[in-house]
Amino acid sequence: xxxxxxxxxxxxxxxxxxxxxxxxxxxxxxxxxxxxxxxxxxxxxxxxxxxxxxxxxxxxxxxxxxxxxxxxxxxxxxxxxxxxxxxxxxxxxxxxxxxxxxxxxxxxxxxxxxxxxxxxxxxxxxxxxxxxxxxxxxxxxxxxxxxxxxxxxxxxxxxxxxxxxxxxxxxxxxxxxxxxxxxxxxxxxxxxxxxxxxxxxxxxxxxxxxxxxxxxxxxxxxxxxxxxxxxxxxxxxxxxxxxxxxxxxxxxxxxxxxxxxxxxxxxxxxxxxxxxxxxxxxxxxxxxxxxxxxxxxxxxxxxxxxxxxxxxxxxxxxxxxxxxxxxxxxxxxxxxxxxxxxxxxxxxxxxxxxxxxxxxxxxxxxxxxxxxxxxxxxxxxxxxxxxxxxxxxxxxxxxxxxxxxxxxxxxxxxxxxxxxxxxxxxxxxxxxxxxxxxx
Amino acid sequence: xxxxxxxxxxxxxxxxxxxxxxxxxxxxxxxxxxxxxxxxxxxxxxxxxxxxxxxxxxxxxxxxxxxxxxxxxxxxxxxxxxxxxxxxxxxxxxxxxxxxxxxxxxxxxxxxxxxxxxxxxxxxxxxxxxxxxxxxxxxxxxxxxxxxxxxxxxxxxxxxxxxxxxxxxxxxxxxxxxxxxxxxxxxxxxxxxxxxxxxxxxxxxxxxxxxxxxxxxxxxxxxxxxxxxxxxxxxxxxxxxxxxxxxxxxxxxxxxxxxxxxxxxxxxxxxxxxxxxxxxxxxxxxxxxxxxxxxxxxxxxxxxxxxxxxxx
Numbered sequence: 001x002x003x004x005x006x007x008x009x010x011x012x013x014x015x016x017x018x019x020x021x022x023x024x025x026x027x028x029x030x031x032x033x034x035x036x037x038x039x040x041x042x043x044x045x046x047x048x049x050x051x052x053x054x055x056x057x058x059x060x061x062x063x064x065x066x067x068x069x070x071x072x073x074x075x076x077x078x079x080x081x082x083x084x085x086x087x088x089x090x091x092x093x094x095x096x097x098x099x100x101x102x103x104x105x106x107x108x109x110x111x112x113x114x115x116x117x118x119x120x121x122x123x124x125x126x127x128x129x130x131x132x133x134x135x136x137x138x139x140x141x142x143x144x145x146x147x148x149x150x151x152x153x154x155x156x157x158x159x160x161x162x163x164x165x166x167x168x169x170x171x172x173x174x175x176x177x178x179x180x181x182x183x184x185x186x187x188x189x190x191x192x193x194x195x196x197x198x199x200x201x202x203x204x205x206x207x208x209x210x211x212x213x214x215x216x217x218x219x220x221x222x223x224x225x226x227x228x229x230x231x232x233x234x235x236x237x238x239x240x241x242x243x244x245x246x247x248x249x250x251x252x253x254x255x256x257x258x259x260x261x262x263x264x265x266x267x268x269x270x271x272x273x274x275x276x277x278x279x280x281x282x283x284x285x286x287x288x289x290x291x292x293x294x295x296x297x298x299x300x301x302x303x304x305x306x307x308x309x310x311x312x313x314x315x316x317x318x319x320x321x322x323x324x325x326x327x328x329x330x331x332x333x334x335x336x337x338x339x340x341x342x343x344x345x346x347x348x349x350x351x352x353x354x355x356x357x358x359x360x361x362x363x364x365x366x367x368x369x370x371x372x373x374x375x376x377x378x379x380x381x382x383x384x385x386x387x388x389x390x391x392x393x394x395x396x397x398x399x400x401x402x403x404x405x406x407x408x409x410x411x412x413x414x415x416x417x418x419x420x421x422x423x424x425x426x427x428x429x430x431x432x433x434x435x436x437x438x439x
Numbered sequence: 440x441x442x443x444x445x446x447x448x449x450x451x452x453x454x455x456x457x458x459x460x461x462x463x464x465x466x467x468x469x470x471x472x473x474x475x476x477x478x479x480x481x482x483x484x485x486x487x488x489x490x491x492x493x494x495x496x497x498x499x500x501x502x503x504x505x506x507x508x509x510x511x512x513x514x515x516x517x518x519x520x521x522x523x524x525x526x527x528x529x530x531x532x533x534x535x536x537x538x539x540x541x542x543x544x545x546x547x548x549x550x551x552x553x554x555x556x557x558x559x560x561x562x563x564x565x566x567x568x569x570x571x572x573x574x575x576x577x578x579x580x581x582x583x584x585x586x587x588x589x590x591x592x593x594x595x596x597x598x599x600x601x602x603x604x605x606x607x608x609x610x611x612x613x614x615x616x617x618x619x620x621x622x623x624x625x626x627x628x629x630x631x632x633x634x635x636x637x638x639x640x641x642x643x644x645x646x647x648x649x650x651x652x653x654x655x656x657x658x659x660x661x662x663x664x665x666x667x668x669x670x671x672x673x674x675x676x677x678x679x680x681x682x683x684x685x686x687x688x689x690x691x692x693x694x695x696x697x698x699x700x701x702x703x704x705x706x707x708x709x710x711x712x713x714x715x716x717x718x719x720x721x722x723x724x725x726x727x728x729x730x731x732x733x734x735x736x737x738x739x740x741x742x743x744x745x746x747x748x749x750x751x
Contacts, residue, residue, distance in 0.1 A: 378619075
């Protein structure tokens with residue numbers, strides 16, 4: 001850290017303690033709650049009338065619920081990247097970002113699970129997955145790995161929080177009674193003894209090692225929900241790696257956006273420095289190049305051959321009905337961010353923030369393009385169905401539910417940052433006290 | 440429908456009579472307990488007993504039974520032993536009449552905008568001949584839908600039929616994405632059912648009554664098959680396009696004509712759809728050569744179709 005030597009532990013603690021919502025915070029939270037409420041009402045309508053309130057029909061049987069699910073699973077992978085991969089690689093600059101990455105992961109995985117339940121025709125039969133689960137089905141694999149990933153991510157959020165909880169318990173007059181009780185409930189057993197630190201350190205290390213294969217599993221299995229079918233655009237051996245590279249990209253983009261917002265709103269310039277943006281910028285540009293590479297593979301190889309079933313699908317993407325969205329997603333999700341971030345000037349906070357937004361928005365539409373256009377190009381011609389079955393544009397209920405789930409994930413992150421320090425206090429103090437920095 | 444009901448009643452009457460006949464072993468009165476107050480009508484019917492004797496009985500002693508006992512879920516999942524059902528669709532006989540579709544939709548209360556049987560207007564390339572291709576569920580021997588189902592709601596039976604258990608389906612629609620033949624439909628809303636149908640006990644053999652939020656598709660009418668009758672599409676087709684039968688017995692029939700399955704496929708060069716995917720369908724097609732009708736004769740029905748959906 002740049003100005004670490006000038007900081008005292010007391011100052012770090014008082015800077016990083018969670019703060020009450022200001023007026024902007026209240027407005028932000030209010031808007032999110034409103035979006036969630038509209039989504040909840042739309043879901044009530046869906047439960048009452050059935051999935052007929054969506055514009056999905058027999059050909060496009062998966063719509064934005066599923067692409068939103070893929071988006072959430074993708075974004076959650078960043079927890080494993082920032083927390084585990086960088087930690088195991090002994091990269092210390094990422095320490096202040098771990099909690100941001102981990103809460104993004106946890107809230108995204110929660111809403112991934114919720115949105116998949118929303119997509120089910122009979123959500124009340126969810127228990128059938130346990131009662132009659134077939135291990136041969138990729139959906140069961142997804143259920144297993146997603147719940148495992150959720151559990152590990154939750155622990156990776158919780159264990160590093162323990163020393164911070166101890167600090168916060170000492171600030172009862174600042175945090176208020178209710179939060180004080182919560183902190184005590186969650187962390188009063190933590191005394192901060194050397195023995196406890198040793199156990200905690202070891203557990204975190206083990207979790208960091210386990211979470212990497214599990215993270216690869218969740219997104220590979222999610223890609224297999226598509227790749228295990230015969231359909232053009234999905235029938236690809238490239239899909240697992242393609243999805244994972246895209247996932248790391250969108251997750252890192254989201255972390256950059258969150259870094260910028262938290263830094264500005266909580267005045268964390270001393271803790272999330274330009275150096276962090278510089279480093280994250282390099283990570284994002286690398287991942288964007290990697291994802292671009294997989295996209296070239298995914299589209300150019302079939303386009304070279306133009307097999308008949310693929311042809312209709314690719315024509316639609318490159319020059320047809322979906323072409324504007326397709327090129328928008330490619331440009332805004334990869335090419336433009338690459339051009340911004342490849343230059344040193346582009347890796348300053350504001351341009352990084354813009355590039356981060358682009359990456360996330362591009363990624364959301366990219367998931368939509370992966371799921372829907374394929375379904376409009378079945379092997380046999382679409383026939384004996386109303387013409388409305390030949391097209392898909394989400395209904396207001398679908399938009400409301402999808403946006404509600406995104407707002408819900410942001411709400412979880414917002415409340416988390418209200419209750420807990422978004423930058424680890426204890427770890428920052430430790431880093432600060434280190435005599436010499438290798439950076 | 441009318442006809443179906445009558446033939447079903449006849450069938451039940453025959454079944455009952457067989458039972459009566461079986462009871463006609465000397466020294467046992469099968470009518471004991473309830474037959475006293477039945478007066479003989481004088482009208483006699485001839486029956487064949489299980490011993491092979493022809494017996495005569497007064498019609499007044501026949502009592503209709505309400506229905507055959509429904510097949511249990513376990514039995515419906517197991518299927519009929521010693522059978523391997525197969526369908527042959529002769530494209531040279533099809534002119535897009537869609538009587539198959541109408542009968543199927545009616546008998547299964549399929550949603551007005553949906554069809555389990557589709558009659559596709561096919562043309563493989565610019566210069567190749569167009570033809571009408573009815574598609575049912577292919578009842579694959581390597582069914583992609585069954586492979587992906589997370590809860591065993593869609594399953595393959597020993598007689599080759601792929602069915603859906605709508606009491607178990609969670610509505611994830613993975614099977615719909617997996618099926619390369621796009622055969623599956625989803626009950627997006629509460630199905631429109633007559634009171635009579637809605638009150639029936641659900642069975643995966645009848646696929647009725649269908650349920651909101653679950654997947655449906657052609658089921659090869661196993662309820663009909665169990666009674667030794669043909670699926671509705673087969674008996675409805677005026678042109679004998681559909682032939683249904685048992686591969687083990689090596690025979691298929693459209694009601695009017697019966698063929699040796701292996702010879703029919705050999706003589707007419709039968710084939711299956713998308714053989715390259717390895718799904719091994721149970722539905723065979725005979726190529727549209729030496730056609731009974733010109734392709735154009737089916738075009739009138741297409742226009743009717745659009746009207747049908749527009750009115751909805």
